[in-house]
Amino acid sequence: MEKESRVTTIKIAACLLVAIFAQTTLNRLLPDSLERWTGHIDWLLLIIVYACLQRDPARALFTAVFAGLAFDAFSRAATPSVAQAVGVSGFAYVLSAYVADRIVSVIVADNLLVRFATVASASVINILTRYIFYKLLKFELPVLVGGQGFAGALIFGLVTNLIVSVLLYLVLDRFFDKGSALRVRRSEARRIKARF
Amino acid sequence: MSLTDKAKDKAKKNPTWLLGVLLLLHLFVISLNRVPGQPSLRYLQLVTMSGMMPFQWVAARGVGAVKGVWNGYFRLHDSTAENERLKTERAQLETKIVELRGKAQLFDQLNALKDWQVVNAYPGVTARVISRDANQWFNTVTIDQGMLAGISKDQPVVTTDGLVGRVILATPLASQVLLITDERHGAGAAVIAQTADNRWLGIIEGKSQSLCAMRFIQPPEKLENGEQVVTSGQDGLYPPGLLVGRIRSNGPLAAPQLVDIQPAAQLGKLDLVTVIQVPPEKIRGPVDDVVKEEKAKQGKASDRKKR
Numbered sequence: 001m002e003k004e005s006r007v008t009t010i011k012i013a014a015c016l017l018v019a020i021f022a023q024t025t026l027n028r029l030l031p032d033s034l035e036r037w038t039g040h041i042d043w044l045l046l047i048i049v050y051a052c053l054q055r056d057p058a059r060a061l062f063t064a065v066f067a068g069l070a071f072d073a074f075s076r077a078a079t080p081s082v083a084q085a086v087g088v089s090g091f092a093y094v095l096s097a098y099v100a101d102r103i104v105s106v107i108v109a110d111n112l113l114v115r116f117a118t119v120a121s122a123s124v125i126n127i128l129t130r131y132i133f134y135k136l137l138k139f140e141l142p143v144l145v146g147g148q149g150f151a152g153a154l155i156f157g158l159v160t161n162l163i164v165s166v167l168l169y170l171v172l173d174r175f176f177d178k179g180s181a182l183r184v185r186r187s188e189a190r191r192i193k194a195r196f
Numbered sequence: 197m198s199l200t201d202k203a204k205d206k207a208k209k210n211p212t213w214l215l216g217v218l219l220l221l222h223l224f225v226i227s228l229n230r231v232p233g234q235p236s237l238r239y240l241q242l243v244t245m246s247g248m249m250p251f252q253w254v255a256a257r258g259v260g261a262v263k264g265v266w267n268g269y270f271r272l273h274d275s276t277a278e279n280e281r282l283k284t285e286r287a288q289l290e291t292k293i294v295e296l297r298g299k300a301q302l303f304d305q306l307n308a309l310k311d312w313q314v315v316n317a318y319p320g321v322t323a324r325v326i327s328r329d330a331n332q333w334f335n336t337v338t339i340d341q342g343m344l345a346g347i348s349k350d351q352p353v354v355t356t357d358g359l360v361g362r363v364i365l366a367t368p369l370a371s372q373v374l375l376i377t378d379e380r381h382g383a384g385a386a387v388i389a390q391t392a393d394n395r396w397l398g399i400i401e402g403k404s405q406s407l408c409a410m411r412f413i414q415p416p417e418k419l420e421n422g423e424q425v426v427t428s429g430q431d432g433l434y435p436p437g438l439l440v441g442r443i444r445s446n447g448p449l450a451a452p453q454l455v456d457i458q459p460a461a462q463l464g465k466l467d468l469v470t471v472i473q474v475p476p477e478k479i480r481g482p483v484d485d486v487v488k489e490e491k492a493k494q495g496k497a498s499d500r501k502k503r
Contacts, residue, residue: 020248024327024338025256035464039332057211061218068222073244074330074338087225089331094222098215133226134333139379153332 005056011176012051012063016070019043024074040156041164042126044071048093049122049165050172052100053110060101064093085137092129096122112166119165123158242367245338249370252326253340318435318478320470321345326370335378335402336361337466342369350433352472358439358460359427360469371471375463376440378402397428400440400457406464408441408457419449425457435474 068090323339429436
């Protein structure tokens with residue numbers, strides 16, 4: 001059990017590394033027509049929500065902390081002499097992870113609808129929290145990719161994250177071997193039911 | 197059961213207290229942003245960027261190569277049909293193309309020569325862009341050369357098309373470049389530019405992912421769409437004569453306070469850039485002279501008042 005948990009943590013760390021690459025490099029390599037959409041994908045947030053779906057709140061929250069640190073480190077936010085906002089991403093991610101975890105803990109089932117609900121709520125909370133903090137820190141936020149303002153960023157972020165999450169979570173389910181984990185859980189539940 | 201196991205168990209049952217602790221910690225870190233010259237935040241970025249740089253470099257090269265092969269395949273796939281179509285059009289267009297190509301080449305050469313007169317006056321380091329800002333609300337890129345290649349903070353970054361931005365953080369192996377389209381680019385020290393034909397001075401500000409804005413100190417009488425904007429060298433940030441971009445408007449503008457500037461460099465698809473190694477005193481020199489002159493004038497004026 002202990003070993004399994006450690007393996008899951010290592011896998012999440014590996015996913016975070018790949019997500020950082022996707023967040024910082026992928027867009028530059030894609031054609032302009034795709035960039036309009038891919039610029040709004042928050043790969044790190046999708047990994048955090050997936051960590052929440054593993055039903056370990058402590059691990060999910062710490063994943064959010066590390067994702068936030070990485071996000072800020074690869075952003076202008078951590079550069080001295082310009083305008084720092086280190087911690088804002090971490091704050092937004094931790095809050096999003098908590099809400100996603102609450103949804104997952106209330107709804108026991110793990111299906112596409114539940115995943116959609118968690119990704120959607122986490123995306124909205126993430127973007128709103130960032131926006132509020134940047135406004136509080138007196139950042140003048142620019143018009144974003146494709147010419148949208150804040151409302152556009154919110155809607156585009158939500159839609160792209162939902163679409164990408166469907167495909168990404170299929171890959172992650174295979175990587176985390178979720179199918180076999182589900183089978184084990186179901187057989188355990190059947191055994192417990194038979195005992196009573 | 198150890199203490200960490202107990203804490204883990206407690207966090208599993210009720211994560212709210214852990215959320216509270218983590219949010220408070222983040223608020224503390226956010227408040228550190230307000231402390232000027234906070235070294236811990238600088239080290240965080242320095243270590244992370246240096247550590248990740250080799251992976252990003254390899255990944256960017258790898259994906260770039262795959263992209264090249266993929267694009268090449270599709271170009272090859274469509275080439276037969278494309279060839280047939282082009283053959284029929286070629287006869288009609290050939291004469292016109294040759295004539296226009298000659299004119300365009302001459303124009304490009306003259307333009308590039310004019311821009312590069314400034315750039316070639318100083319040594320430069322060629323670098324590859326390996327990543328862009330993780331946050332879509334900010335406009336920075338990371339390049340694969342750092343302090344070891346002689347890059348330092350505030351050095352201008354250009355492409356053959358025009359100005360890209362300036363170095364805001366140099367680590368041993370990589371550097372972070374603030375693009376001219378970032379809203380913070382003009383903050384702190386104003387980037388003063390001028391139109392190429394007439395000396396209308398203004399301040400360049402980042403506006404969006406693809407545009408800048410120029411706020412004129414004294415509005416010009418008339419401006420045309422496509423007029424070139426170059427650095428004036430009076431801001432202490434950039435040497436004079438670097439092409440920033442071109443004025444973007446639907447028609448001629450009369451006494452505009454603020455105009456949109458289309459950056460000359462393709463900032464969305466940056467690949468190779470040159471970091472110009474201008475000595476800081478060369479850039480700061482004219483500004484310091486003006487400041488000294490002004491101080492001297494003020495000193496004389498106050499002496500006269502005292503007398």
